[in-house]
Amino acid sequence: MADEITPQPVDELTTDLLARFPGAVQPAPAPWQGLIVTRDRLVEVAIHLRDALGYRYLSSVTGVDYPAATDGLPPRFEAVYHFYRPTGGPLVLHVHADRADPTIPSLTPVFPSAGFQEREAWDLMGIRFDGHPDLRRILLWEGFDGHPLRKDYHEAYYEEDKKPFESRFPDGHPVRAEERVPLGNNLRYPPGWSPREWRPVADVWGYAPHDEVAQQKSPTHPADRLVLNMGPHHPSTHGVLRLLVTVEGETIQKIEPVMGFLHRCHDKIGERNTWLANMPYTDRLDYVCSMTNNLAYAVAMEKLLSVEVPERAEYIRVIMSEFTRFMNHTVSIGFTGNDVGIYFTAMLYALEERERILDLFEMVSGSRMMCNYMRFGGVAHDMTDQALTLARQLAFERLPRFVDKLDDFLTDNEIFRARTVGVGVLPADVAVAYGCTGPLLRASGVPYDIRRAEPYSIYDQFDFDVVTGENGDVYDRYLVRIGEMRQSLRILQQALDRLPGGPVISSKPKATLKAPAGESYGRIECPKGELGFYLVSDGGTNPYRYHVRSPSFVNLAVMDTMCRGHLIADVVMILASIDITLGEVDR
Amino acid sequence: MPRKRQLPEIPPDLVGTVHVTPIDQIYNWARKRSLWPIFFGLACCAIEMVATAAARFDLSRFGMEIMRASPRQADLMMITGTVTKKMAPQVVRIYNQMPQPKYVLAMGACAISGGPFKEGYNVVSGVDKLIPVDVYIPGCPPRPEALLHGILTIHARMEHESLRTMRWYRKGEADEGVPVPELGPDLVDWRLIEKIEALQPQPTATE
Numbered sequence: 001m002a003d004e005i006t007p008q009p010v011d012e013l014t015t016d017l018l019a020r021f022p023g024a025v026q027p028a029p030a031p032w033q034g035l036i037v038t039r040d041r042l043v044e045v046a047i048h049l050r051d052a053l054g055y056r057y058l059s060s061v062t063g064v065d066y067p068a069a070t071d072g073l074p075p076r077f078e079a080v081y082h083f084y085r086p087t088g089g090p091l092v093l094h095v096h097a098d099r100a101d102p103t104i105p106s107l108t109p110v111f112p113s114a115g116f117q118e119r120e121a122w123d124l125m126g127i128r129f130d131g132h133p134d135l136r137r138i139l140l141w142e143g144f145d146g147h148p149l150r151k152d153y154h155e156a157y158y159e160e161d162k163k164p165f166e167s168r169f170p171d172g173h174p175v176r177a178e179e180r181v182p183l184g185n186n187l188r189y190p191p192g193w194s195p196r197e198w199r200p201v202a203d204v205w206g207y208a209p210h211d212e213v214a215q216q217k218s219p220t221h222p223a224d225r226l227v228l229n230m231g232p233h234h235p236s237t238h239g240v241l242r243l244l245v246t247v248e249g250e251t252i253q254k255i256e257p258v259m260g261f262l263h264r265c266h267d268k269i270g271e272r273n274t275w276l277a278n279m280p281y282t283d284r285l286d287y288v289c290s291m292t293n294n295l296a297y298a299v300a301m302e303k304l305l306s307v308e309v310p311e312r313a314e315y316i317r318v319i320m321s322e323f324t325r326f327m328n329h330t331v332s333i334g335f336t337g338n339d340v341g342i343y344f345t346a347m348l349y350a351l352e353e354r355e356r357i358l359d360l361f362e363m364v365s366g367s368r369m370m371c372n373y374m375r376f377g378g379v380a381h382d383m384t385d386q387a388l389t390l391a392r393q394l395a396f397e398r399l400p401r402f403v404d405k406l407d408d409f410l411t412d413n414e415i416f417r418a419r420t421v422g423v424g425v426l427p428a429d430v431a432v433a434y435g436c437t438g439p440l441l442r443a444s445g446v447p448y449d450i451r452r453a454e455p456y457s458i459y460d461q462f463d464f465d466v467v468t469g470e471n472g473d474v475y476d477r478y479l480v481r482i483g484e485m486r487q488s489l490r491i492l493q494q495a496l497d498r499l500p501g502g503p504v505i506s507s508k509p510k511a512t513l514k515a516p517a518g519e520s521y522g523r524i525e526c527p528k529g530e531l532g533f534y535l536v537s538d539g540g541t542n543p544y545r546y547h548v549r550s551p552s553f554v555n556l557a558v559m560d561t562m563c564r565g566h567l568i569a570d571v572v573m574i575l576a577s578i579d580i581t582l583g584e585v586d587r
Numbered sequence: 588m589p590r591k592r593q594l595p596e597i598p599p600d601l602v603g604t605v606h607v608t609p610i611d612q613i614y615n616w617a618r619k620r621s622l623w624p625i626f627f628g629l630a631c632c633a634i635e636m637v638a639t640a641a642a643r644f645d646l647s648r649f650g651m652e653i654m655r656a657s658p659r660q661a662d663l664m665m666i667t668g669t670v671t672k673k674m675a676p677q678v679v680r681i682y683n684q685m686p687q688p689k690y691v692l693a694m695g696a697c698a699i700s701g702g703p704f705k706e707g708y709n710v711v712s713g714v715d716k717l718i719p720v721d722v723y724i725p726g727c728p729p730r731p732e733a734l735l736h737g738i739l740t741i742h743a744r745m746e747h748e749s750l751r752t753m754r755w756y757r758k759g760e761a762d763e764g765v766p767v768p769e770l771g772p773d774l775v776d777w778r779l780i781e782k783i784e785a786l787q788p789q790p791t792a793t794e
Contacts, residue, residue, distance in 0.1 A: 140709065141673055145772035148708045155708040156773075177705060178712060182786055186701065186712045187773050194787060195771070195780050204770055232677055235626050235656040239633065240674055261674040262630055264697075265707030272706070281703065287631035287728075344640075351641035369635065369728055583630055586671075 013053065013091070021045055029071050031518035034092025039104055042095050046081075046110050055083040055091055056432055057448075058107065060521065060532050060549040061117035063125035067099065067151045070538075077102040077127050080534065081114075082521050082549075086453055090521060097127060106132035113435025116557050117549075124149040124267065136206065139260035139586060143201035145190050148268055155268070156181050156188040162542045163272050206244065206258060213246045213254045225253060228568070232261045236339050236572035239582030243559075243575075247568060255563045255571065257556045259585050266587040270546035274512055275301060276376070278546065282533075283370040285548060286584040288331055289324040291361070292526040294374035299456050300522025300533035301376045304515050312502045313378035314458045318495050319391060320364070320373065321457075321524075322488040326399060327357045328527035329439075329481040329488075332579040333406065336478065339572040340419050346410070353402050356394055363387040376513070378505025388496070395492040403485050411482070420475035424562040424574035427472060434561075435554045438529025439480045440578055444472035450525035457524075462491045474577040481579075512541045528552055528579055548587055552580035611749050619650075619742040622690075625661035626654035627681065630668025632695040632728040639731040649738060658684040663741070665734075666720075669697035669704055670711040672774040676767050682718045683764035687755040688748075690741050693720045694734060696727040703727065711774070718765055 014035065017025045024041035028034055037045050049055040060082040069075055073096070081093040097104050106129035107114040118129040119138040126147030129135055136142065146153050157177040159165045167175065178184045207227060214225040231242040240261035246254040266285065270278050282297045283290035295317055302309065309317075330350040337346025358368045364387050365371040365380065373380050383391070410416050426436070428444040441448055449466040451459040467483030469476030517539040523532035529551025536545035555578050562574050594607045628636065640646045640654065655661045658681045670678055682691070693714050696702030701712040714720060721744060724737040750756060766777040 141770045143771060153708075155706060157706045159706075183779060183782055185716060185776075185779065186705070186708075186710060187776070187779070187783075188708075189783060190772055192787065193772060193783075195775055195777075195783050198771055198775070200769055200771060232674060233627060233681055239628055239630070260709075261671060261677075262669065263671055263673065263709045264630075264669050264704040265709050269704060269707055284631055284703070287634055347637070348642050351638055352643070355638070355641075355643050368730065369631065 017045070017048075020048065028092075028094055029073070031071070031516075032092075032094065033519060034090075034094060036094045036096065039095055039097065042093070043105050043107065043110060045093070046107050049083055049091065050110065054085040057084045057086075058082070058111040058113045058435055059084050059090070059523070059530060060534060060547075061107070061114045061121060062534055062545075062547040062549070063121040063127045063149070064536055064545045065125060065149065065151045075099050077125065079104050079121065079127060080519075081107070082532070082534070084454075086448060092519075092521070102127045103130055104128070105130045106135075108132050111435070112433050112557065113554060115434075116553060120553075123147070126150060134209070137260075139263040141201075141260070142204050142206070145188075148265070155265075156183070156186045161272065162540070163274060163277065206256075210244055210246045210254060210256070224248075230571070232258075236575070238335060238575070238580060241575075241580070241582055241585065243571065245568065245571065250567050252563045252566055252568065252571065255560050257559050259553070259556070259582075262582045262586040264583075264587065266548060267546055271543055273543075274541050275515055275543065276511055276513065278543070279374065280370065280372045282548075283372055284583055285550065285587060286526065286528065286531075286552070286581045287369060288581055289328045289527050290369060290371045291320040291324040291373060292524060292531065294371065295321055295457070296522060296524045296526060296531040297533050298374040298376055298522075299524055300520050300535050301515070303520040303522050304518060304535055304537060305376055305513075307377040308506055309377055309457075310503045310506055311458075311500050312382075313504045313506075315495050315499045316364075316379050316383055316504060317374065317457055318459065318462070319383075319492060319499075320361070320371075320379075322492045322495070323357050323360065323391075323394070325527040326485050326488045326492075327354050328579075329485050330354060330402075330406070332527075332576070333410070333478065333481060336474075336573070336576040337410075339576040340416060342416075346406075349402075349406065349409075353399065356390075356398065360387060360390050360394065363390065375505055377507060378503070380505075382504045388499075391492075392496055395489055395496055399485075400489055403482065403489070407482055410478070417475060419570075419573060420478060420577075421473060422471070423474045423566060423570050424577060425471060425473045426558055426562050430558065430561055431472070434558045436529070436558055437551050438525070438527070438555065438579075439477055439484065440529065440555050440558075442467060443469035443476040443480045445470055450523060450530055454523075456522075459491075462494050464491050474573050477577040477579075514539065514541055515543075523549070526551060528581070528584070529555060531584075548584075550584040550587060552578075552582075552584040553587075556580060556585060614750060615746050615748060618688075619745040622649075622651045622663045622738070622741070623661045624651055624654050624663040624665055625658050625681070625685070626656050627658075627664060628667050629670065629674065630697065632667035632698070635728045635731055636665060636667045636694070636734065639734045644731040644735060646735075646738075649735070649742070651738070658682075659686065661685055662688060663690050663692065663738075665692045665694055666698040666714045667694045669702065670714045670717070671709045672711055673709060673770065675711055675717055675774055676769065678714065679717050679765050679767045683767070687762055688753065690721045690745075691718060692737055692741060693723045694726075694737065695729055696725065699723050699725065717768070717776075 024038045064078045077097045079095045083091040121127050123137040210227045225248045228245040232240040242258040244256045282293040285293045334347035334350030362368050365373040426444050431441045431444045447466045447468050464487045467480050469480050515537040519536045521534045532549035534547040538544040698714045701710050704710045722737045722740045769775045
């Protein structure tokens with residue numbers, strides 16, 4: 001994302017935009033940030049932001065439902081866009097749409113990174129994006145009844161809008177949700193719906209776009225085209241991802257990730273929970289690195305609450321995040337090994353180290369995987385001496401040896417190189433346009449790391465390099481991961497040497513705290529890329545809107561670009577090199 | 588166990604070389620020591636399942652180090668994670684494709700009841716709403732030790748099965764499988780069709 005445009009303060013930028021688009025752009029009223037743009041000029045404003053002002057990176061697109069008038073604004077659906085440039089904070093655009101007919105022009109032709117996120121907003125919120133090339137449901141399925149993130153959508157087990165529910169323990173006895181609903185199950189059908197007369201939607205599994213491609217005959221290749229399904233149960237999809245592949249012979253013509261098989265309704269449940277009760281849920285987003293998920297949510301909340309974090313807590317956060325990054329990259333390389341054909345050999349080495357790091361996490365948080373360790377304004381527990389000893393031993397002795405060993409085994413391995421060099425090349429401009437982040441983006445040669453570009457926590461105090469690749473292929477992504485593991489160790493060694501004393505949390509955590517009305521977008525560089533939490537508060541004890549911008553989900557959009565022309569066996573390599581976790585893709 | 592029977596006597600020169608045992612015992616012993624799990628990860632618990640298979644916990648001590656990707660070659664299905672409605676047809680289909688005898692292990696809170704995500708509109712309230720489950724392992728996620736304990740519980744259960752009473756060896760009891768649910772306005776479970784229709788005269792009741 002290197003460009004020559006000098007950053008200007010956002011105030012000047014606002015004035016500039018106001019002058020350039022009179023009547024179409026206005027500053028958002030007090031608790032909200034950024035600008036409100038009218039629907040008809042949105043695409044023009046976005047093009048101006050991208051081409052003239054250097055906001056080439058559309059990070060997050062989401063929708064918010066306001067069924068009642070608030071702050072002098074009418075009842076509306078709102079699409080919220082977060083733009084970034086390499087240096088400088090976010091530019092937030094709000095676009096309002098009528099509640100009766102929510103239509104907003106699509107930004108996908110201008111910013112391809114909006115593609116999946118707009119589909120998600122259509123699926124869950126029911127905002128129709130005009131001009132989107134492929135506006136289908138993405139997490140749920142065609143034919144699903146309703147748009148669940150709307151405030152008036154109530155699921156089968158609906159009790160109240162806010163937790164804790166009053167009815168949970170009448171007379172001190174728990175009530176099972178199944179006992180309250182007539183079907184005894186989490187099912188809800190539209191009134192008058194009869195299963196005997198019902199016919200499924202013709203293309204409920206989404207084959208139609210592929211059938212079109214499959215029917216074109218190749219002039220050069222006599223083989224027929226064939227539509228293949230990989231997954232959702234497939235050993236190399238790292239979970240329940242489904243890949244719809246059109247092949248000619250064994251060459252990929254079109255590939256489309258189909259997700260939602262692990263859609264656990266994070267956003268909807270998050271809006272019911274109290275602010276703090278969402279913390280353990282964030283663990284289960286990207287279940288390989290729960291610590292960084294905690295951190296991202298804590299960072300977003302601290303922006304909203306304006307809480308200071310004690311220095312020792314910041315150091316512990318950095319230590320835990322870097323151990324998480326190390327662990328994630330080891331496991332990722334181990335899984336890549338599985339897919340390249342060294343079945344479980346690399347994995348055994350990787351999991352060995354993972355166990356050591358999990359021991360440390362268990363010491364500090366009490367749980368191996370789902371740490372639930374960060375709090376707003378600090379961390380839950382201090383690191384004990386025992387934990388510090390283990391952390392020092394890992395960071396200074398064991399893990400550096402392990403990286404060297406992994407490097408020795410794989411980097412110059414002839415077979416590994418034959419399978420990875422030149423496979424799945426992702427050009428830098430495509431990576432930026434599709435909003436890729438993390439090792440995937442850096443391997444394409446773009447030195448964009450949020451720890452450096454917009455330092456959160458205390459990352460500005462550490463000495464580390466942003467590792468980049470050159471060719472953007474699977475091999476470079478592997479090299480970037482190895483390099484980042486070394487950099488993580490560098491940060492860890494500095495942090496452990498300089499760890500100050502003092503408290504680890506600014507105030508006693510309250511179970512029901514109230515956040516001031518407003519919005520905040522907290523983002524961190526999690527091991528897989530940019531993890532962002534978009535939170536809207538109406539001043540209550542629960543989030544009004546809780547949205548997760550997950551790197552795995554957005555990064556998946558480049559699958560098609562990277563896989564075309566390669567073989568089926570390469571698809572699993574390319575997928576492994578993106579490094580996705582399905583809990584985070586589907587949320 | 589079946590009633591106690593008199594075992595044949597072993598000639599003195601063969602004592603120590605030949606052992607006599609009921610067929611059930613030797614059959615079950617062989618079976619339980621060669622369970623073939625299906626490599627079927629749904630969510631977070633799958634990572635713990637992989638950790639259980641790795642060096643520290645070493646699943647191969649129990650004769651099950653090879654996880655098969657194909658349900659046709661597996662006899663143990665570990666439901667490792669949240670079963671969503673979108674995934675439900677596939678879960679049932681995979682279960683139906685496994686040959687008998689087959690066992691199902693529900694690992695973690697989500698597979699047992701929906702867990703922390705129970706209220707979600709896309710979450711099945713426990714995999715036992717779809718397919719029969721043999722062993723439940725609580726936890727979110729259960730530790731690898733708990734998973735090992737669950738597997739040993741299945742072993743113990745297998746030990747007590749008798750060839751004569753196992754339903755899959757009876758004549759004329761072909762396995763029909765579980766009807767595969769479909770994706771409609773919500774998950775359409777064909778076994779609930781009467782219940783759904785009974786509700787329709789008062790459509791507000793489903794709201």
